[in-house]
Amino acid sequence: MSTHIIKRIAAVALSCAGLGLLPAMGHAQEIDSTISRIKSTHTFTIGYRESSVPLSYVGPDGKPTGYSTEFCLKIAAAVKDYLKLPELAIKYVPVDIQTRQALVANGTVDISCEGAVNTWTRQKQVSFSPISWVSAEQLLVLKSSGIKDIKDLNGKTVIVATAGTSEPTLNRLIQQDHLNVKIMHVNTHSAALLALESHRGAAYLSDNGAFYGMIKAAKHPEDLAVVGPELSYQPEAFIIAKNNPTFSWIVGHTMSDMFKSGEADKLVAKWFGPLGVGISPKLRAAWDTYSFPE
Incomplete structure (x- = not known):
């Protein structure tokens, strides 16, 4: 095979790899x-x-x-x-x-x-x-906190789940509404509930689908409220x-x-x-x- 043909084959292979038409070496994954x-x-x-x-x-x-x-x-x-x-x-x-x-x-x-x-x-x-x-992202709060909307978070500690979808939402709200907010990270909904009940956090920003069970599990369910607009789909x-x-x-x-x-x-x-x-x-x-x- 001539050197010219070999170069042409190599060029075609590189083009296919660049277009993603050839499997990546070392990254093959078994189908099914x-x-x-x-x-x-x-x-x-x-x-x-x-x-x-x-x-x-x-x-x-x-x-x-x-x-x-x-x-x-x-x-x-x-x-x-x-x-x-x-x-x-x-x-x-x-x-x-x-x-x-x-x-x-x-x-x-x-x-x-x-x-x-x-x-x-x-x-x-x-x-x-x-x-x-x-579900949608909303706020779970103690009624005694006085928080009813996003603007009421100013100067408060807001709880979010580590590696969840709510921290980017909170960061957007902080910039958008010029809020002075301290962020507290938790790994579970039960940890967030404990932080609320012990007044270490003023609001939990998360998927409201989780709030139903949290309220039911609370020591005093009547003290909790879901407030604010639905912030996401x-x-x-x-x-x-x-x-x-x-x-x-x-x-x-x-x-x-x-x-x-x-x-x-x-x-x-x-x-x-x-x-x-x-x-x-x-x-x-x-x-x-x-x-x-x-």
């Missing part, structure tokens, strides 16, 4: 690794939160439970049927905001079933199921690993069937109904959008 792992181990691993009521938490019997958990048990049953497995064990692994993406990405967890907000930044590392719940979903088309199809198809059959509505009534919460127009729209025909 989640399905392969489940087939070989006959185990389905669910990531759960320990205190995110009513989405995902440890129940009185010491076992993971909640709205999101029930969705994922239905998905597990669909995986078992799809793979025609005689048995499928369910394994639970605790996750939090800091660990859940990495645990899914490295294969420790097959699906993280709690209340993760689907963002473009997170999609660089992981993929997501269809939307399971829709927070589409919550279940985290799954990238490059898993078969598993993603099973997850999406299962949830779509639940949206169409009314089974998802029953889960909302079971877990959110006692808290006085129903299906919002945004959640219904998200479900309708994903209710594809067969």
Whole structure:
């Protein structure tokens, strides 16, 4: 082969690599690794939160439970049927905001079933199921704090979750409204509740979907209030690993069937109904959008 032809082949290869048409060396990821792992181990691993009521938490019997958990048990049953497995064990692994993406990405967890907000930044590392719940960022405060709106945060300590989506929102509000605010970081909703009740923080900025369970768990629920405008659209979903088309199809198809059959509505009534919460127009729209025909 002539030197000229070799140079032409090398040039084409470099062009293809630059366009992303060739796999990156050292970064290849096995396709459908989640399905392969489940087939070989006959185990389905669910990531759960320990205190995110009513989405995902440890129940009185010491076992993971909640709205999101029930969705994922239905998905597990669909995986078992799809793979025609005689048995499928369910394994639970605790996750939090800091660990859940990495645990899914490295294969420790097959699906993280709690209340993760689907963002473009997170999609660089992981993929997501269809939307399971829709919340919005608001403020949870003690009524005695006098906080009723964003401007009332000036001079106060505001609590946010470490590595969550609310700190960028708070930073935007600080600049936009010229607020003098001290930021307190917590790792769990229960830690945020404790900070509020002990007056170490004046307001908790987070997804309002978490507030229902926090208020219920409070020593004096009547002292707490959700205040201020809804600051964002927070589409919550279940985290799954990238490059898993078969598993993603099973997850999406299962949830779509639940949206169409009314089974998802029953889960909302079971877990959110006692808290006085129903299906919002945004959640219904998200479900309708994903209710594809067969």
